[in-house]
Amino acid sequence: MITVKKEVLTDLGSRLLMEAGVSADEAAWVTDCLVRSNLQGVDSHGVQLLPWYVNDFVNKKIQPGAKIEILKETPVVTIIDGFNGFGYTVARQAMDVTIQKAKKMSLAVTGVQRLHHIGRVGRWVEMALEEEMIGIASQPGGIFVAPWGGIDRKLPINPVAIAIPTGSGSPFVIDFSLGPIAGGRISILQRRGMNVPEGWLIDEDGNPTQDPQYGVSKGAQLPLGQAGLGYKGYALSMVLSVLTGPLIGAYSMTQHRPTGVFFGAIDINAFMPIDEFKQGMDDMVADIKSSKLGKGFSEILIAGEPEYRVQQRRLAQGIPLDDSVWQELMNVAQKLKIDTSGYQITEGGVSLHPSYTLKDRYE
């Protein structure tokens, strides 16, 4: 583990992308999203994705320029073609359209076809939170989940984010896959030789297994729900698949899968005065937190609260990265002939050298 200051990653990410040919603005935005994931402890969606993006950009799998086109719209609905641009810049524009329409029309939804990786879905509902709106974002992700009664991978893992403002404390932010476990987490467990809890995975014959070699490329994940209740997770997974697929013209009949991204925003003031709403939220949260604790728990948290706390800590102390992740970033930097002498590595971790100015980034 190596602890890296936020400023170093922000600088490094932008420079890697810019050296690969990405515009300064787009490079800064993509990097900002990645570093924010690291800050929240969602390292699977952090700077470790940079080598992939640099590679896809150089190989023209990501189109530069963040072009979008509105294919169809009504005052509350927008269908967008992202022309395989950086998911981050396409998603930002799409969520921005959604929020602007919601401001006028109380609520709005947007579907996006053809775009590269959008990273952590939670990022996009945070945009709604900044406007004191409720936000929703979902993408399909990999086809990992078996239907209720079946044993083949047929349904997407369905990453979904929902953000709801609160009056005090951290906002309520869902940011998870509806299916049991994201691909990135499975490979981490596999590398570390760890098992997956019971009831999450089955092998090719449908037998229960805790071996993380299953669930992504063979076998399958079981839909959300304890014994006998998987039909609920299965049905909810189909709903999210419709929102990110057939409803927004982003369903592939050849691959039998949804391929789009769905965004929504709700202007709370169109329903209730925001202060009254927040009072209700705070009362609900306080009541839930007043529950007696289960064994092994020291506190009841709401969705988003753990990430919120990690962020406070990492902003102050820096971001712990696997040595291999840092090394790979340095390798890409070397390949792109980027001068990294402005980063000083001490026992405490990596920080910007006092003489290094951010201005250097654009030189």
Add this chain to the structure above:
Amino acid sequence: MITVKKEVLTDLGSRLLMEAGVSADEAAWVTDCLVRSNLQGVDSHGVQLLPWYVNDFVNKKIQPGAKIEILKETPVVTIIDGFNGFGYTVARQAMDVTIQKAKKMSLAVTGVQRLHHIGRVGRWVEMALEEEMIGIASQPGGIFVAPWGGIDRKLPINPVAIAIPTGSGSPFVIDFSLGPIAGGRISILQRRGMNVPEGWLIDEDGNPTQDPQYGVSKGAQLPLGQAGLGYKGYALSMVLSVLTGPLIGAYSMTQHRPTGVFFGAIDINAFMPIDEFKQGMDDMVADIKSSKLGKGFSEILIAGEPEYRVQQRRLAQGIPLDDSVWQELMNVAQKLKIDTSGYQITEGGVSLHPSYTLKDRYE
């Protein structure tokens, strides 16, 4: 068990309610909704509720006349006061407003405060289906579910319905509680001395139990999700609680609970041509159904398909009722001095006497 023809229950229900003072139209509509639940096999929400409704109506806990008032609205949002009228007539009006707005504005949502029982939430999304729209309906239900990390009943069971049109076969219709098990089903298991599956319930100390005496009035139900994943069901439960609570001005700060009903409708044509949408749906369903089967399954069904099949069968063969339910209905009829000689009871069950005309109902 006694098998009763649909026509008998439709006639009997209307007459019971009318004799108690309910208007003919309202009595017919409430009864139609109840009988439809029985037809679909959802007997917990069928005619067995009639004695309760008659009683609440006579005791003025249900207001006659189905008055509603729009408290606040925008072109896509409506907040309605139901004045404690029959949930069925208030919900019908509220969903109708939602659908009409969705036709104009692509989608619409409605929140209802103060109304009596709305029965099976699936009934309201079926209204959207009739217009080839996507529908959503949710109400809080009882406070039965523990938060992730806690052991007290703090969250509602969250009955939720979502309907999505398909091109062929039965439509996709979710109609379940997000929490493990509705109160009605728990009491059936308790009466029959049966256990609840593992992982659904805990006792007052948070220990796992399969005893159905827990989960409603003591102990708690665990949120949706297999081992280690209950935080997902917990978070989704909070979202539904916000939609049926603070967002629509229907949250009680004294009882710490949501008290309203939430409806939504989406006009698919505003997004994609409906035929193209249905093609995608049919392809998705066919692909899911092509999965290899798990042990103990003979077929993969989509949400709503089991109920759809029961309905075909019960329409043809009649509705099996517990003897005690039939007897209780007869008792209420006797108390209200209703002539039931038009119903003939044979070995095959209960049907309308050939000489009995529906006209008699209004005499």
